[in-house]
Amino acid sequence: MTEKINWQKELLESRKFNNKFSKNLIEHGAKNFMQGIYLGYMYSRWREIRGLDKYE
Numbered sequence: 218m219t220e221k222i223n224w225q226k227e228l229l230e231s232r233k234f235n236n237k238f239s240k241n242l243i244e245h246g247a248k249n250f251m252q253g254i255y256l257g258y259m260y261s262r263w264r265e266i267r268g269l270d271k272y273e
Contacts, residue, residue: 224263231266 225243239259247253264270 224260228259228263 229240229243239255242252242256243259247256261270
């Protein structure tokens with residue numbers, strides 16, 4: 218059974234992306250294409266930090 222993880226909440230609590238822009242983006246979502254790209258980057262960084270992208 219897979220566990221639901223709120224990656225946005227976890228990133229905010231870990232303070233890995235601790236600038237005002239990133240916090241606002243996580244809390245309110247992307248408003249344009251480039252913000253969506255950056256949000257995807259933050260998600261992929263979170264997956265890397267959690268070790269979910271290991272292919273070994």
